[in-house]
Amino acid sequence: MDINRPTAQNYLNGEWIGGETAAESLNPADGSVLGRYSPGSRALADEAATVARETFERTSWAASPRLRAMVLYELADRLEAAKDELIDLIVAENGKLKREAAGEMMGAISETRYYAGLARTILGRTLETAPGNVSMMNREAAGAAAVIVPWNAPVTLLIRSLGPALAAGCTTVIKPAPQTPLIHSRVMQCIHDCPSLPRGVVNSVNENGTEVGEALVASEDIDVISFTGSSRTGKRIMAGAAPTLKRLSLELGGKAPAVVFEDADLDLACRELTGGALMMAGQICVAAARFLVHKPIEREFTDRIRAAFAAVRVGPGSEPSSEMGALIDTDNQARIIRLIEQASDEGELILKGGVPDGRLSRGAFVTPTLFRIDDVSSELVQEELFGPVVSIETFEDEAEAVAKANATRYGLAASLFTRDINRATRVARAIRAGTVWLNCHSRLFAEGETGGYRQSGLGRLHGVEGLNDFLETKHICLEAGVVQA
Incomplete structure (x- = not known):
């Protein structure tokens, strides 16, 4: 793959906008420079929000469901045409396995077409409350939406917010993750190449520290924030959005427990949970992070899952023999190593991970870790670790599970x-x-809603309900009267 790419730029009102400075994007598998990107600014974020607001108010985009469907179908076709290039770029810039990158692209293409279909089926309702009194409940676009995208699945997690936003009739400003700007730039080129897309409907501003995200959250021109990321950042977004009372769609952190009962098929459970825990090197919010094991099968399950984890081959995502890729960067690698040492202090290490030797030592690789712990109050149990570090806990009965x-x-x-x-x-x-999930882990698809309880977020993504955060309900009441005799 040719990775000598031009600098990833910002995109406003149908035009590419560069900058005087450029930041580097690195390959987490070996630390090499893949390319550069132009950081945005608060001023550029404000300008993008203004463009999105004016486009929403001055054009017929929100009232054109067939146009919106056409644009989404065009985008799906362009993503499909660029699929192989984007897969290689995801592997290089994100560090995940090639099969994981291929799954991400197929999911994004599927989701784009799914919301293209829904764009023409947004329905309201009517009712008659008294003779001659007619009420119409119209579903209308909420306005200008900001989509804040994480780095761990930069194509799929963009599309699952952008797709319903465009289908609903919103205009948008995207803030991509600074760790994956080249992937995002290539997706933006696919968006730019959609012939039916009106200027100003989709805009994108690269981050610069935190100022771009903060500007979008505070902007009077933005009506909706769709954010995927940590619960800590989600709380900051809620606080920042409070003065303008924005609508928020927040998919936040997770600490997914996997409960294994004594009658479970252990071959199936170990196979599913090895994949469910170590997909994307554990850097996904739905990763199986806690194994809760029925006491009678603790030893057998532990022996089996330890063997499964130990057999996982860690290596560059581009190599077919690799079964788990790199972490996103060396800062996160160092963080995971500290967590492994903490697990050694607070629990019992079943399998101790670490930085591999040889050529892999140049990249952000860490081998998997399993540890047994009884203290549910430990931050190792309570906090999202976001890496290949998994606890084993036991229970006596269903109520304790x-x-x-x-x-x-x-x-x-x-x-x-x-x-x-x-x-x-x-x-x-x-x-x-x-x-x-029952007898499986990590099944995600466009038709099935996902979202969290408690501090895992607000709202739902995917599925029909994915449209809700981008729509308002308007009640129009008409007292037409009755026909006079």
């Missing part, structure tokens, strides 16, 4: 493994999480 599953402030996802359908139904209902 539910209590431990609900013991953190998060509620994004969970899974449970049992052959008993009645138990599966009871426990799934009792776990406070937006998604509960």
Whole structure:
């Protein structure tokens, strides 16, 4: 792949805008420079918000569902045409495996087409409250939306917010993650190349520290913030948006428990949970982060999952033999190493991970870690670790399993493994999480809503409900009277 790319620029009102300075984007697998990007600014963010506001108010975009559907279908076609190039770029700039990057692209293309179809099916309702009194409940675009995108799945997590925003009739400003600007720039080129897209509907401003995100959150021109990221940053966004009372769609942190009962198929459970915990090197909010194991099978499960984790081959995402890629950068690598040492102090290390030797030592690689812990109050259990570090905890009965599953402030996802359908139904209902997988882990698709309970966020993404955060309901009341005899 040719990675000698031009500088990733900002995009306003259909035009590319560079800057006097440029920051580097690095390959996390070896530390090499992939390219550069032009940081944005508060002024540029304000200008983009103004463009989005004026485009929303002065054009017919919000009233043109067929045009919006056409644009989304065009975008899906362009993403599909650029799929192989983007897969290679995701591997290089993000560090994930090639098969993970391919899954991300296929998911993004599917989701774009899904919301293209929904763009023409946004329906209101009518009712008659008394003779001659007619009410119309119209569903209308909420206005200008800011989409703040994380680095761990920079294409899919952009599309799952941008798709419903455009389908609903919103105009947009995107703030991409500074760790993956080249990926985002290539997606923006796909957007720019859509022939039916009106100027000003989609804009993008690169981050510069925190000033671009803060400007969008505070802007009077922005009506909706769609953010995916940590709960800590989500709280800052809520505070920053309070003066303007913006609508917020927040998919935040997770600490997904996987509950394994004594009657579980352990071959299936270990296979699913190895993938569910180590996909994207554990850098995904729905990763299986806590293994809650029924006491009678603790030893057998621990032996099996340790062997499965130890067998995982860590290496560059571009190599077919690799089974887990790099972390996003060396800062996060150092953070994970500190967490492993903390796990050694507070619990019992079952499998100690570390930085591999040889050529991999140049990249942000860390091998998987498993540790046993009994203290549910430990920050190792309570906090999102966002890496290949997983705890093993035990329970005596169903009630304790539910209590431990609900013991953190998060509620994004969970899974449970049992052959008993009645138990599966009871426990799934009792776990406070937006998604509960039965005898599997991490199944995400465009048609199925995802989102969190408690400090895992507000609102839902994917599915029909993904439109809700970008729509308002307007009541139009008409007292037409009745036909006079």
